[in-house]
Amino acid sequence: MYDQPQAPYPGPTPNYNNHVYAPQPFESDTKNPYEGDRFKPKKKINDPIFLVLFIAQLLGFAALSAIALRSWISEGGLGGGLGKGGGQTGNPVTLNRSAVYLLLLVTAAAVLLSSLYLMLTRAFTKIIMHITLVLTIILNIGICIYYWITKYYSGAIIFTIIALLSVVSYFGFRSRIPLASLLFQVVMDVSKHHMSVYAVAFSALLLTAALSVWYTFTVIATYAKWTPGAPGCGNSGCSSGKVAGLIFFETFSYVWTSQVIGNVALATLAGGPYGCWYYFGPRSAGQMPKNPTISAFGRASTLSLGSISFGSLIVTILEMIRLILNAAAQNANADGHPVEACLACCAACFVGILENLVEYFHRYAYIEIALYGKAYIPAAKDTWRLFKDRGVDALVNDSLVGMTLMWGAYAIGLLSSLFAFLYLKIAGPSFNADGSYTAPLLLFSFFIGMVCANTLGSAIEAGVSTIFVGLGEDPHILAIRAPELFALIAQVYPHVTQGVPQ
Numbered sequence: 001m002y003d004q005p006q007a008p009y010p011g012p013t014p015n016y017n018n019h020v021y022a023p024q025p026f027e028s029d030t031k032n033p034y035e036g037d038r039f040k041p042k043k044k045i046n047d048p049i050f051l052v053l054f055i056a057q058l059l060g061f062a063a064l065s066a067i068a069l070r071s072w073i074s075e076g077g078l079g080g081g082l083g084k085g086g087g088q089t090g091n092p093v094t095l096n097r098s099a100v101y102l103l104l105l106v107t108a109a110a111v112l113l114s115s116l117y118l119m120l121t122r123a124f125t126k127i128i129m130h131i132t133l134v135l136t137i138i139l140n141i142g143i144c145i146y147y148w149i150t151k152y153y154s155g156a157i158i159f160t161i162i163a164l165l166s167v168v169s170y171f172g173f174r175s176r177i178p179l180a181s182l183l184f185q186v187v188m189d190v191s192k193h194h195m196s197v198y199a200v201a202f203s204a205l206l207l208t209a210a211l212s213v214w215y216t217f218t219v220i221a222t223y224a225k226w227t228p229g230a231p232g233c234g235n236s237g238c239s240s241g242k243v244a245g246l247i248f249f250e251t252f253s254y255v256w257t258s259q260v261i262g263n264v265a266l267a268t269l270a271g272g273p274y275g276c277w278y279y280f281g282p283r284s285a286g287q288m289p290k291n292p293t294i295s296a297f298g299r300a301s302t303l304s305l306g307s308i309s310f311g312s313l314i315v316t317i318l319e320m321i322r323l324i325l326n327a328a329a330q331n332a333n334a335d336g337h338p339v340e341a342c343l344a345c346c347a348a349c350f351v352g353i354l355e356n357l358v359e360y361f362h363r364y365a366y367i368e369i370a371l372y373g374k375a376y377i378p379a380a381k382d383t384w385r386l387f388k389d390r391g392v393d394a395l396v397n398d399s400l401v402g403m404t405l406m407w408g409a410y411a412i413g414l415l416s417s418l419f420a421f422l423y424l425k426i427a428g429p430s431f432n433a434d435g436s437y438t439a440p441l442l443l444f445s446f447f448i449g450m451v452c453a454n455t456l457g458s459a460i461e462a463g464v465s466t467i468f469v470g471l472g473e474d475p476h477i478l479a480i481r482a483p484e485l486f487a488l489i490a491q492v493y494p495h496v497t498q499g500v501p502q
Contacts (some may be wrong), residue, residue: 032388038270039289039371044303046375050313051306054260059118064246065218072221096215098429099441102499103216105423106445107414111209116454118201121188121408126181127297129404136407137166139414158345159377167420180400186482187274187463194273196293201459204265208258208455210449217425219444222246255319262455264300267308267464270469271296271370278470278481296370304369307376311362318355322348323443330439360402363461366428367469386472401464409453417442420460430470 045051068323097109121128140163147156191197224230226246228238272293280288289295302310361380369377420441471489479486 003465039275039295044373045304045306046304046369046373047247047310049306050310053313054256054305057253059354060256061218061250065214066220068218068221068225068246071225074219076369078478082106086467094344098427099437100217100220102420102423102429102441103220103444103448104213106420107200107209107448108437109419110212110412110449111205113415113449114205114453114456115202117408117453118413118459120259121184121405121460126177128184129177129180129400132404132407133166133170135411137163137170139411140166143414156308157342158349160485162349165311176400177446179492180404182485183401183464183467184460186467186485187460190274190277190463192278194293195497197269197273197459197463200265200268200272200293200297201456204261204458205452205456207261208451211254211258211261212451216444216448218250219247222250251323252316252320256309256312256316256395258451258455259315260305260309262458263308263312263362264297264305265455266363266458266462266465267300267304267366267370268293268297269459270367270466271299274463274466275367275371275470278466278477279474281481298408299373305373307369307379308366308374311365311380315359315362318351318358323350325351326443351368356406358388364469365468367462371469383469383479386469405454405457405461409450409457412453413446413450417446420445 048307140159142161143157144156146161210446223243226238226243228240230238272295275296276288276292282288302490325344325348329341329348332338332341332344361383364383365376365380368374368383369376372379374382421438424438424441467482467485478489
């Protein structure tokens with residue numbers, strides 16, 4: 001459709017029979033796309049302190065990984081193999097090579113499931129939302145029933161509440177599905193004409209998967225080198241406390257680095273194909289700059305990397321707090337303290353909600369950073385002011401796009417954990433003869449699945465979020481790029497399009 005200059009938007013055919021407004025093009029659409037340093041920020045490195053901290057922790061992780069892996073390799077990986085026969089060989093004291101094979105398979109499964117989910121999201125609109133919502137409800141109910149059957153009462157109470165809320169939210173948000181599905185359709189139609197969207201998404205996914213593999217080997221090697229009684233321990237001062245501390249740092253580094261990877265991908269897409277589509281028009285119009293994705297990646301990975309690291313660090317700290325609370329809840333339940341376990345679960349849920357709110361706000365700050373090259377704090381302030389002035393926050397809150405992607409990632413994380421659980425049951429590796437490593441491996445598997453799915457889903461989220469930012473700045477442009485979407489927004493949220501000629 002891009003060959004038709006009279007139809008600048010390549011998406012669905014507009015149909016205003018059921019809408020209030022039928023917007024027409026405005027002269028102001030020809031305004032300078034580079035206004036306010038947009039797409040051409042000043043050559044200045046923002047938030048350099050956090051850039052240095054990010055590089056330092058990554059180098060620290062690499063050094064620790066090299067020490068642990070060298071010892072692990074010298075011990076032959078403590079033996080172990082793949083499958084039922086190979087898994088029952090190897091050193092039974094701590095995690096051995098069998099655990100590596102397991103987590104590698106989990107990573108491969110997470111990449112496959114995430115890729116399949118992206119293809120389904122591209123192919124369908126309303127149906128994908130119904131499927132993910134219903135699937136999440138079923139999964140929540142299933143986990144709830146399992147916890148009640150196994151008498152894990154603290155977890156059962158929490159998941160009972162979550163299951164009830166998921167059922168209620170489905171019926172409450174059902175009326176918002178038409179708008180969310182149209183947003184999906186617009187983003188997918190734009191991405192069809194910019195294959196760099198999928199190149200960035202899959203590159204980020206593969207990079208995250210590679211990081212997950214590196215993290216997996218490092219965690220296994222850390223257990224093997226510093227666990228008391230392990231062959232690699234020697235006289236290096238082994239203790240359970242040292243193992244816990246090193247695993248905590250490795251997990252912290254993994255979360256922060258994976259957050260930065262995903263957010264660099266988001267900034268690349270927002271400042272590249274999606275942002276250029278909104279402000280310059282489709283490629284056939286001849287106004288879009290050359291190689292917008294490469295230019296946006298260059299800005300995100302150099303000048304703005306410190307700002308992205310700053311925002312990612314905040315989310316990482318909240319994620320680590322939530323993981324600690326989840327571990328505390330499991331330990332309290334195992335020790336027979338249901339009250340403490342329930343309190344820890346409630347605290348973990350609260351931190352998780354706070355983390356989601358922070359991630360939701362950061363996403364739009366990163367788009368401001370991608371478009372204008374701002375530092376993190378000015379970008380966050382400008383984003384908040386823009387949304388409150390325009391009232392776009394109500395539209396964003398009612399959008400089901402982010403919720404659908406989040407629940408899809410949640411389902412992929414659960415399926416990754418289920419895969420790991422079945423492998424442990426079937427293969428019966430020697431290191432897990434008493435089941436002591438089941439919980440950590442399931443947690444690692446869930447974590448890897450969630451990270452892979454969220455990284456890939458960020459490609460879709462970036463397009464929707466960029467449209468929201470553009471809607472807050474220059475809503476009349478959306479009336480030209482996607483008239484049907486603009487008409488539906490004008491009907492449901494007239495305050496968002498305030499001041500736009502009707």
